[in-house]
Amino acid sequence: MASSKLVPLADAVDRFVPDGSSVAAGLCLEAMIPFAAGREIMRQGRRGLTLIGPISDILFDQLIGAGCVARVQAAWVGNVITGSGYNFRRAVESDALVVEDHSNLSMAMALKAGAMGLPFMPMRSALGSDLFSTNPGLRRIACPFTGETLAAVAAIVPDVALIHVQRADVYGNSHAWGCLGVMRDAGLASRHVLLTAEEIVPTELISRDPNRVVVPGLRVSAVSHVPWGAHPAPVPGHYNRDHQAFLDYRDQSRSPEVFARWRKRWVDGVAQPEDYLGLLGEERMRALRLQHRGFSEPVDYGY
């Protein structure tokens, strides 16, 4: 009865990530990062984006290096296993990028406020820190009941959330599992949700376990089928983290020149998501696939 939302990733990005959008991504922090969607944004040469997320590993650094980004609202931007993100550093140090500093909790609460339809949320973090100096979405308030000093975090309502999941149907119903980070609240907060999925499955496979749905289908605008769509980040049930790719990226981003070569090879040279797998190579994919399985016990939703 509903209509299909399944479209090629290029179409989804073209339609739902225009220039100037605010884009939430990296919402599970270190896992399930939507790297394929990020590459498509670079390929389409998007400009003036605001990137939103707690910790995106190197995704934000890539988009910043490609010139797509005007502003970042994040708790941490870099390379999780090597430290600094060099494109990010260069952009900030040359005043090419506005940064609003968050902590993981302030980002979680800003997105929770967005998800709940509220203009702010209170928290007890960040008090005494200099996050207040760069982030206009932080203020000190007094609790209306106890008088205690609290921090208030302004809601963040992204234009679009890029979310990678394990399996989805064509209507945007999906299952995600593992560490969920701020995925649930970011998906609910955003005006559009663009799903990339390892597998497209029949609706009944999703509806047989409705507690496994993290972002409900009615809030999803587009679904794209992108196997290995989070590589080099890990995806529970599918593949491990490709640590070598993150180590390599450190060297591939040290200067604008080497980054341009990285971009040519891994982004511009890859017209279709399938081509990326060819570039990656079967041997590398084999090494990343799960070696030990760990299946859940089914549960019964009968009546």
Add this chain to the structure above:
Amino acid sequence: MASSKLVPLADAVDRFVPDGSSVAAGLCLEAMIPFAAGREIMRQGRRGLTLIGPISDILFDQLIGAGCVARVQAAWVGNVITGSGYNFRRAVESDALVVEDHSNLSMAMALKAGAMGLPFMPMRSALGSDLFSTNPGLRRIACPFTGETLAAVAAIVPDVALIHVQRADVYGNSHAWGCLGVMRDAGLASRHVLLTAEEIVPTELISRDPNRVVVPGLRVSAVSHVPWGAHPAPVPGHYNRDHQAFLDYRDQSRSPEVFARWRKRWVDGVAQPEDYLGLLGEERMRALRLQHRGFSEPVDYGY
């Protein structure tokens, strides 16, 4: 390595629900209501309790009728399919009970504040209503960013949450599925969590699906094995709602005299949880068991 928290229900109630406790229950609203724990509280003659919950179907009415309760913080107290709760009405109308009126959302936000370690949460509901007249935990505030009028809801931190789940291990790790209501936040908010479980299972069955854990084991104080522990409320995977029991209860609670008979038969006459099943009878249990199964698709947490 951890030590077992498995105890008989009578011991759990004796230890964790002393006179004067604030007790959260009915946290999934109409399903998985901890009726067995409620009966044990009546059996032990607890006094001066504060009951906390959004909609508890007839559980709160029973505890009020048994004289256990001094105060109620709830959105709705009655019999879901027949309307009024007669013990509740009698107690309020004779000034024997203090009621703080909530809505479902204000209760959800009060418990979320408790779960998040915050003294309050904002919301947009209740404005213009008379809930403010009975509930000192509601105040009007201005958003520190937008200036909009909002309602602030004071945190609720129950002394103990009574939570019924489908399966738990002896350490308090558990799986719950179905409609979850405010179970997650109430469990996290409360000083103690008392679990009753349809099944006690090996730890590895729980840890094979850690996304299915709603309240983490480290926040659980006691686990009791109580099959049919939510009857007459439904439990996904186990049994349907016993509508007739709720219809019967309407008549069994119309006057203090008939309620005393109900209590004698269903509470005081039932020393052990097992005895309740005998009273219920195999035929009735058979009619309530699931007729149609609906199993979830497993997911893989391998590496």
Add this chain to the structure above:
Amino acid sequence: MPAYNASELMICAAAREIADGEVVFVGMRLPLLGFLLAKATHAPRAVGVYELGVVRAETAPAPILTMGDLPNLHRAAWLADTADVMGLLQSGRVDVSFIGGAQVDRFGNLNTTRVVGAGGAATRLPGSGGACDLACLARRHVIIMAHEQRRFVPQVDYITSPGYGTGPGWREREGLPRGGPASVITTLAVFRFDPAICEMEVASIHPGVSIGELRSKTGWPLRISSTIIETPAPSAAELAMIARFDPKRFWTGAAG
């Protein structure tokens, strides 16, 4: 014309309040049946949201009496926390909701908490549940209740679920972000609200009901729409479908 009772007529009227594709906060009793009827007729793409944390686009596979009944969870689109579905509501993503009531006034303020009798004695009712939230936060809400003089009062004894308060501008002043009652479906008539004065007026009158009866059972001077019609009676097909959703006539029995 097939025989029907007031409950069945009200269910049909409730179903008509739902447009195809809308997100509906469903509630219990007659509204639940109205939602199921709408899904089975003109609004197959309507999505139901339940305060327990349930979202479902497909009709439950077996009749249900409460929203927590297991067939309502089976193959749901989403089973989440109450706070998650309340977030949909609070952020304006719920189009229409339904609320029952014990007392209502001309501005659609609703009381389900505490009624003061003629002698001054108060009767305690169950309270808000989610009703206050729906009245505050849905894009529009529909009130469904029995039409009796003691229920249609000049002023409710307690505002559980805000309507238009004291009239135009009140909701804005109180901080309510949107909404307000769109209609009132009673055992005698359907009312809608004149936006200029925020007061309910008779939009359609049920077959066999007179304006005089309506006036005598309403505790304020009744306003009548210039375009008043007769409420359409249920069709045989609608009655058959209602019977399928309530096979034991639990909600549509003789009591009506």
Add this chain to the structure above:
Amino acid sequence: MPAYNASELMICAAAREIADGEVVFVGMRLPLLGFLLAKATHAPRAVGVYELGVVRAETAPAPILTMGDLPNLHRAAWLADTADVMGLLQSGRVDVSFIGGAQVDRFGNLNTTRVVGAGGAATRLPGSGGACDLACLARRHVIIMAHEQRRFVPQVDYITSPGYGTGPGWREREGLPRGGPASVITTLAVFRFDPAICEMEVASIHPGVSIGELRSKTGWPLRISSTIIETPAPSAAELAMIARFDPKRFWTGAAG
């Protein structure tokens, strides 16, 4: 005595900060290895919490480099939302956490956001991540960092993670509900804080390090505990266990 490097010594010192049964907000790099070492030795009942939304009581079944690595999710005790585990932290249920830093001052204020060089040019660092939250909200936190003069400064350029601010009473005045740094583990020494003045003092000095070296690499007049000891060197058993958790010496390699 077995050979070891500064990283291994710091891991052993970090492990000693964890008591059995404590709830530990783990973090990355050396603290992660310190937590695993503590679990394998004196604190088998310690529970690890990770900001991705992970709680686990058992050691991961394979070595991990990041907290999101799949072995860290396998058979976890709880996989939830970041907000859920941050709720544990904010409500005071996390006993100890670990934080790295680029700059620290005598009051334990920590900077991982922006460092201003001698010439006035600013270097941008990755930022807080969860560090600010841990420093604000854990019952106590432990700082782990390299000991260099440019890092141990009179005043940090940006307070990413609050320590004791300007001294006694500052955290209370700012509204921080509890906590503060308990110790600082560096490549040269372990510091603890004198509660009377909230300033760090040398509690133990690593084998082979002189007080003079410490003073020369610290940008303020150094305070030394009257009970100063030598930091215990790692045992062979500890080193073997660290090697098991970091088999490729990713974090414990020559760079130290």
